[in-house]
Amino acid sequence: MTPNDNKAPEQLYAERVKRIKDVVALRTPDQVPVFGPYQLFPYLYSGVTFKQAMNDYAAARRACRKFADDFQPDADFGPILAYPAKPMETLGLKWFKWPGHGLGDNTIYQFVEGEYMTADEYDEFIYDPSDFMLTKWVPRSFAGLEAFASFPTQRRMMWSGWMGLGAFASEEMQESFRIAVEAGKQVNEWWASIGEYNADTVARGFPVAYAAFDWPPFDIIGDTLRGTRGILADMRRHPDKLLQTMEIATKIFVEYGSGAAGADLPLCWIWVHKGTRNFMSDEQFNTFYWPFLREGIVALIDKGIIPMVYWEADIESRLEHIVDIPKGKAIYHIAQTDIAKAKAVLGDTVCLMGNVPNSTLLTGTPDDVKAYCKMAIDVAGKDGGFIMDAAVMLDEAKPENVKAMFDFTREYGVYR
Amino acid sequence: MKEQLVQAIADMEEDQAMELTEAMLAADVDPQEILDACREAMTIVGQRYEAGEYFLPELVIAGDMLTAIGDRVKPLLQSQTAGSNKLGTVVIGTVEGDIHDIGKDIVGFMLDVNGFEVVDLGVDVPAAEFVGKIREVSPQVVALSGFLTLAFDQMKATVDAISEAGLRDSVHVMIGGAIMDESVRSYIGADAYGADATAAVKLAQGWTGGK
Structure with a gap:
């Protein structure tokens, strides 16, 4: 029996939305919110393999439903991170391995590093990003869409452009269209499942934890286009081209994130991949990474969106730089960064979220978890401005430890 | 020149x-x-x-x-000058189920430039493959890399397999990867964890008497 049991779902929903908006605005809420993005954990906890979750959407929904009912997160991710295997297979997606396709049944999909855009193609991307994506990146990414390499260039469609439509008549192109249509239907089935889950979770009093997903401009180009090694070397080999491309990527960043506008809880999750100190110097960060991400964050804030920046690894050396954003408008999720140091530098500006070590959640005891949570609330949650979560997305963990994180936070993290 | x-x-x-x-x-x-x-x-x-x-x-x-x-x-080259005064041999790899290689590659590179013979088994490496390679090249150091939480149990399984093969006392085992720490080290039964490539080099040097 929890205090929540007596409340109507509408009331719980309103309280949770207010709780999260309060901490973002650096106002003191009623209690420390606790939620996060969960990858494998809800499925492992409910006895559904990740392979099943990626293939059987009803099973994925049931697992997430059980997780939300048992743990009562302040906002619910649901099954959005169990990507749909069917369209990935139909398309022949090349830059992921996933359960059944190179990985075991209970393994998260993993990215296959590569250069899906080469260093000498920056000019082409800069000139016409859409045409580059359609005729180069798409055929390289999806085995089933290789014929799109001859997709007629749309920027030359005026006047006699239609005379180039002959490319559509080839067998290969027709096959690629057939695959695109099939994958499109399969993607829609998955989205329908996500929509069904979200409507149900809202009806049960849980706000949806995300309204958009986004990636820093540097990672938009670095992840699936140039690849990690490629883009890191480009900072030295092709700095001017890279900077020019960053300006375009910043606009794409704002497009990705803008979908969050108008949601009850307009959280836009921004997954930071290569901005941490393991990957580049502070100087490189301040030249190629942060200025563009900052510009994008401010643009989202101007649209009434709450940027939720997921800073992985250790960002201690970046703190003095990333504090430069509008006050009380965003959330910074931290991982290995020392929470006291982060609070000292960022605390007056941005709500912090994190960072119970995933190692403790897997190898420790409930008391170890409580001890960390107590320290985190004492250090980072004095008058609000803090959300409890694991340090990184939750995969394997002991259920009793996860329970301890939720229960202790609600018990100890109450503001009186 | x-x-x-x-x-x-x-x-x-x-x-x-x-x-x-x-x-x-x-x-x-x-x-x-x-x-x-x-x-x-x-x-x-x-x-x-x-x-x-x-x-x-x-x-x-x-x-x-x-x-x-x-x-x-x-x-x-007229003739390959064979392995000149290496400090020791390190067998390195990302454990089974995990295909992340960037961290492993940096550690391998830094060990190499610091005078170690580095035997890189790549990614998604089953425990048995580590054991086989240890038998073959008799390294002083085994370096296990992993980025995901699943690597905790895989690393543990790998260390257990090394023990079962009777090879545990002949090697020093270090682990590394984004979310590794002391509690994981103890859970796995490794000898040490390194937060970055520099730490990995220092550990290997310490174990082989180099510097």
């Missing part, structure tokens, strides 16, 4: 490094001397990385230069 080549590589002057390599070959410099210059340069790169002056981009470019010069020069 050798000193210039060392400087060019260490300072990330790729074009200049290739031009100097060609000029040295044209002047009939012993190809071995060019490779020695590479090794000296990599030591400087390694030091700058440890000092926080260089980061991953510089290691990527240094690695590319090393490959390019090696490809050009090695076919011209």
Whole structure:
């Protein structure tokens, strides 16, 4: 029996939305919110393999439903991170391995590093990003869409452009269209499942934890286009081209994130991949990474969106730089960064979220978890401005430890 | 010219490094001397990385230069000078189920430039493959890499397999990867964890009596 049991779902929903908006605005809420993005954990906890979750959407929904009912997160991710295997297979997606396709049944999909855009193609991307994506990146990414390499260039469609439509008549192109249509239907089935889950979770009093997903401009180009090694070397080999491309990527960043506008809880999750100190110097960060991400964050804030920046690894050396954003408008999720140091530098500006070590959640005891949570609330949650979560997305963990994180936070993290 | 080549590589002057390599070959410099210059340069790169002056981009470019010069020069060598005074052998790999290689590659690179023979098993490496390679090359150090939480149990399984094969006492085991820490080390039964490539080098040096 929890205090929540007596409340109507509408009331719980309103309280949770207010709780999260309060901490973002650096106002003191009623209690420390606790939620996060969960990858494998809800499925492992409910006895559904990740392979099943990626293939059987009803099973994925049931697992997430059980997780939300048992743990009562302040906002619910649901099954959005169990990507749909069917369209990935139909398309022949090349830059992921996933359960059944190179990985075991209970393994998260993993990215296959590569250069899906080469260093000498920056000019082409800069000139016409859409045409580059359609005729180069798409055929390289999806085995089933290789014929799109001859997709007629749309920027030359005026006047006699239609005379180039002959490319559509080839067998290969027709096959690629057939695959695109099939994958499109399969993607829609998955989205329908996500929509069904979200409507149900809202009806049960849980706000949806995300309204958009986004990636820093540097990672938009670095992840699936140039690849990690490629883009890191480009900072030295092709700095001017890279900077020019960053300006375009910043606009794409704002497009990705803008979908969050108008949601009850307009959280836009921004997954930071290569901005941490393991990957580049502070100087490189301040030249190629942060200025563009900052510009994008401010643009989202101007649209009434709450940027939720997921800073992985250790960002201690970046703190003095990333504090430069509008006050009380965003959330910074931290991982290995020392929470006291982060609070000292960022605390007056941005709500912090994190960072119970995933190692403790897997190898420790409930008391170890409580001890960390107590320290985190004492250090980072004095008058609000803090959300409890694991340090990184939750995969394997002991259920009793996860329970301890939720229960202790609600018990100890109450503001009186 | 050798000193210039060392400087060019260490300072990330790729074009200049290739031009100097060609000029040295044209002047009939012993190809071995060019490779020695590479090794000296990599030591400087390694030091700058440890000092926080260089980061991953510089290691990527240094690695590319090393490959390019090696490809050009090695076919011209009269005889391969066999493994000169290595500090020890390290078997490294990302454990089964995990295909992340960037962290492993940096650690392997830094161990290599610091004088270790590095045997890289790649990614998604089953425990049995580690055991087999340990039998084959008798390393002093085994380095297990992993990025995901699933690596905790895989690393534990790998260390257990090494023990079951009766090889645990003959090797030092270190682990590394984004979310590794002391509690994971103890859970797995490894000898140490390293937060970064510099820490990995220090651990390996400590175990082999180097520096």
